[in-house]
Amino acid sequence: MRVVDQELQREQQYVANLYARLDALQQEAEQQLVAVRRIDVGGNHQSRSERDTFARLYEDRIVQLREVDDRLAFGRLEVAADPADSASSDSDSASDPASVYRYIGRLGLRDEDLQPLLLDWRVPQASAFYQATAATPLGARARRHLLSKGRDIVRIEDEILDAALLEGDSATVHQGEGALLAALTAQRTGHMSDIVSTIQAEQDRIIRSDLKGVLVVQGGPGTGKTAVALHRAAYLLYTHRDRLKNSGVLIVGPSESFLNYIEAVLPSLGETGVVLASVGQLYPGIEATREDAPAVAAIKGQTSMARLISRAVRSRQRVPSSVQVLVVNGDRITLKPQLIETAIHRARASGKPHNEARVTFVKNALAALSREWLAQLKAQGRSMDETDLPMLREDLRLADDVRVALNTAWLPLTPEKLVQDLYARPQWLAQLTPTWTPAQRALLHRARGAEFTISDVPLLDEAAEHLGEYNVVDAAQKREQKEQRKRDVENAELAISNMEVKGLVNAKALADNFAELGDRATTAERAALDRTWTYGHVVVDEAQELSPMQWRLVLRRGPLRSFTIVGDIAQAASAAAASNWRDALEPLLSGSQEADRWRLEELTVNYRTPSQIASAAESMALAHDLPITPARSVRASEWPISTLPDVVSAVRRERALGLGGTVAVIVLEPALDEVVASLSAAFGSSIVGVGAAGLLAEVAVLTPHDAKGLEFDAAIVVDPAGIVAASSRGAGALYVAMTRPTQRLYLVATGPLPAGLAG
Numbered sequence: 001m002r003v004v005d006q007e008l009q010r011e012q013q014y015v016a017n018l019y020a021r022l023d024a025l026q027q028e029a030e031q032q033l034v035a036v037r038r039i040d041v042g043g044n045h046q047s048r049s050e051r052d053t054f055a056r057l058y059e060d061r062i063v064q065l066r067e068v069d070d071r072l073a074f075g076r077l078e079v080a081a082d083p084a085d086s087a088s089s090d091s092d093s094a095s096d097p098a099s100v101y102r103y104i105g106r107l108g109l110r111d112e113d114l115q116p117l118l119l120d121w122r123v124p125q126a127s128a129f130y131q132a133t134a135a136t137p138l139g140a141r142a143r144r145h146l147l148s149k150g151r152d153i154v155r156i157e158d159e160i161l162d163a164a165l166l167e168g169d170s171a172t173v174h175q176g177e178g179a180l181l182a183a184l185t186a187q188r189t190g191h192m193s194d195i196v197s198t199i200q201a202e203q204d205r206i207i208r209s210d211l212k213g214v215l216v217v218q219g220g221p222g223t224g225k226t227a228v229a230l231h232r233a234a235y236l237l238y239t240h241r242d243r244l245k246n247s248g249v250l251i252v253g254p255s256e257s258f259l260n261y262i263e264a265v266l267p268s269l270g271e272t273g274v275v276l277a278s279v280g281q282l283y284p285g286i287e288a289t290r291e292d293a294p295a296v297a298a299i300k301g302q303t304s305m306a307r308l309i310s311r312a313v314r315s316r317q318r319v320p321s322s323v324q325v326l327v328v329n330g331d332r333i334t335l336k337p338q339l340i341e342t343a344i345h346r347a348r349a350s351g352k353p354h355n356e357a358r359v360t361f362v363k364n365a366l367a368a369l370s371r372e373w374l375a376q377l378k379a380q381g382r383s384m385d386e387t388d389l390p391m392l393r394e395d396l397r398l399a400d401d402v403r404v405a406l407n408t409a410w411l412p413l414t415p416e417k418l419v420q421d422l423y424a425r426p427q428w429l430a431q432l433t434p435t436w437t438p439a440q441r442a443l444l445h446r447a448r449g450a451e452f453t454i455s456d457v458p459l460l461d462e463a464a465e466h467l468g469e470y471n472v473v474d475a476a477q478k479r480e481q482k483e484q485r486k487r488d489v490e491n492a493e494l495a496i497s498n499m500e501v502k503g504l505v506n507a508k509a510l511a512d513n514f515a516e517l518g519d520r521a522t523t524a525e526r527a528a529l530d531r532t533w534t535y536g537h538v539v540v541d542e543a544q545e546l547s548p549m550q551w552r553l554v555l556r557r558g559p560l561r562s563f564t565i566v567g568d569i570a571q572a573a574s575a576a577a578a579s580n581w582r583d584a585l586e587p588l589l590s591g592s593q594e595a596d597r598w599r600l601e602e603l604t605v606n607y608r609t610p611s612q613i614a615s616a617a618e619s620m621a622l623a624h625d626l627p628i629t630p631a632r633s634v635r636a637s638e639w640p641i642s643t644l645p646d647v648v649s650a651v652r653r654e655r656a657l658g659l660g661g662t663v664a665v666i667v668l669e670p671a672l673d674e675v676v677a678s679l680s681a682a683f684g685s686s687i688v689g690v691g692a693a694g695l696l697a698e699v700a701v702l703t704p705h706d707a708k709g710l711e712f713d714a715a716i717v718v719d720p721a722g723i724v725a726a727s728s729r730g731a732g733a734l735y736v737a738m739t740r741p742t743q744r745l746y747l748v749a750t751g752p753l754p755a756g757l758a759g
């Protein structure tokens with residue numbers, strides 16, 4: 001038998017043992033689940049919740065073991081033998097007695113004697129698998145990639161890190177070719193896959209970087225920023241589970257289509273406790289997907305909007321211009337502006353948000369008014385004194401006239417109403433914006449009831465900050481529930497430590513059972529619904545697009561300022577985006593002592609776009625003065641870029657290749673319907689998908705915004721000159737569109753191509 005085949009067989013044997021162990025653990029968990037479900041706990045509340053918690057523990061474990069089945073083990077690190085090293089394996093596959101072998105995989109496995117069989121890719125001993133080079137071997141002698149299909153190892157690929165291994169017999173043992181290239185040339189599926197088996201050294205350093213502070217990862221298209229951000233989230237959740245399990249991790253992406261594209265990556269790495277949200281979903285209760293026109297988005301993105309919202313809220317606390325006469329129980333009571341003014345002053349001094357401070361306002365106003373009324377009654381000769389004040393206050397509280405007067409002075413408001421009023425009432429807006437031009441104000445004008453846009457979301461959140469809970473009674477209840485919950489979690493944690501259970505028991509889950517809240521929600525689900533939730537870590541992808549107002553919102557979700565921010569300034573296509581990281585991060589860092597302490601890392605290798613396409617996109621970008629970060633493409637493509645006169649011909653040309661795979665047609669919003677109609681007429685509507693919901697169709701039709709962060713085997717970019725001309729950031733949008741394909745790019749144009757592409 002050839003040495004290569006022998007090695008393959010050995011690895012197959014080792015991996016078969018790992019699967020046998022995985023199956024045994026799975027079976028064990030299934031049996032435990034059946035057993036725990038059978039326990040009769042009768043009516044005992046505490047025992048029932050303990051039983052449910054254990055059942056959930058086993059259920060989670062079973063799911064986790066199932067998720068890692070595909071490519072369970074993907075690497076082997078050969079290190080010089082060290083008898084004291086317990087993380088090494090001396091399995092049958094060891095072909096050199098001077099070496100020990102560490103197998104690396106999606107999760108850690110030990111045999112029945114607790115000896116390690118497989119290392120989780122996130123543990124420190126596994127990092128050499130990603131980082132070792134011949135120049136810096138980090139104690140490793142060789143690295144082997146195990147390429148599998150189902151549970152079978154179909155190929156092995158070795159990299160020698162220690163020259164001594166190349167001598168004698170060993171020279172023939174190590175062989176193989178590009179696991180990385182195999183991954184990169186694989187056909188795309190419409191969903192992103194994890195890269196855990198081929199993470200590159202520069203990526204690994206970023207993934208394992210410290211949890212604290214703000215880490216910015218800048219890199220050109222296809223350099224793996226999204227992949228790195230997601231693997232970093234998985235790494236942090238594993239390494240800092242204690243800190244992050246209760247607070248959670250938030251991942252912010254540019255659009256719903258992007259979230260659909262990445263959603264399977266973290267579960268495949270065994271992580272589910274993460275909230276994924278597009279920037280339009282960061283305000284619970286609103287799912288904004290519509291974009292404003294660029295000029296409108298630009299004005300709504302400026303921090304001056306925060307000041308405007310603040311002024312708008314204050315202007316809803318109004319001192320009447322004249323004396324009012326209120327009729328209460330047949331008495332006429334005079335309400336002087338001065339009284340309201342003092343009550344407003346006191347309420348504002350409470351420092352609480354508008355709706356909550358209103359309680360103070362009403363209390364003060366009623367107290368003052370009841371004293372005035374008492375004085376008036378006494379003056380009329382009624383025999384009343386201070387002890388009657390509570391009764392008078394109650395009468396005032398119930399009187400219509402008083403309610404109207406107090407509401408006019410200080411009306412409870414929802415964020416939605418405040419923002420809608422601001423857009424729909426030009427006169428009010430004019431009063432609040434004396435220094436704006438009429439043209440600027442006109443940009444905000446909108447009919448009441450119009451759908452909220454993505455750029456409205458941070459304004460709603462800003463308004464919610466100033467307004468507080470609309471229903472103050474509910475708010476108090478919620479606060480009490482939160483307090484109770486904290487106590488439940490503490491009890492649960494105590495219970496867990498008393499039970500001496502290790503592993504996946506989640507104190508919050510246990511607390512749920514204790515409190516019998518009825519909701520089986522996970523931390524992630526609860527976090528997604530709670531506007532005031534603060535996450536332990538926040539990942540922002542395509543971060544170059546965020547406006548200052550969006551940064552303010554993101555900061556509120558992560559006040560600990562533990563951030564991973566990934567993006568590419570050159571790809572900025574939104575009108576409100578900044579043109580460098582320092583400016584972009586200003587709203588995030590201002591006022592913090594960390595202001596200058598953000599770390600910048602760069603990614604320099606393009607894993608997606610073939611070199612011909614990357615260089616065409618770069619020359620277009622340079623011709624439009626975009627600040628691109630040059631990246632080296634890993635591979636070339638066999639297909640030249642084609643320019644065709646219409647979209648139907650381009651799709652026909654692509655389909656004629658008969659390669660299958662994913663195809664995107666990227667077109668500006670105004671032409672989208674027409675393109676969908678002509679493609680449906682030519683090829684039938686069943687093959688055409690639109691936007692986020694259509695990503696898995698044979699041909700996905702998307703706007704440049706929806707295409708952000710995604711990739712396809714082929715991309716057809718309609719009207720490149722039109723994309724450039726559509727806004728001041730049009731070249732950035734075209735740069736994004738052109739860098740989506742992994743293989744083929746088509747341009748659809750009847751007129752001249754934009755600068756840098758023509759000729």
Ligand SMILES: Nc1ncnc2c1ncn2[C@@H]1O[C@H](COP(=O)(O)OP(=O)(O)OP(=O)(O)O)[C@@H](O)[C@H]1O
Nearest residue numbers: 195198199200221222223224225226227607608709
């Ligand atoms: N180490 C790697 N091994 C295998 N594939 C990789 C690796 N790094 C990146 N890739 C692949 O390269 C492609 C581009 O990665 P990704 O989408 O993360 O790039 P990006 O920098 O976010 O791109 P863009 O800025 O254009 O959105 C993906 O298919 C990803 O799986």
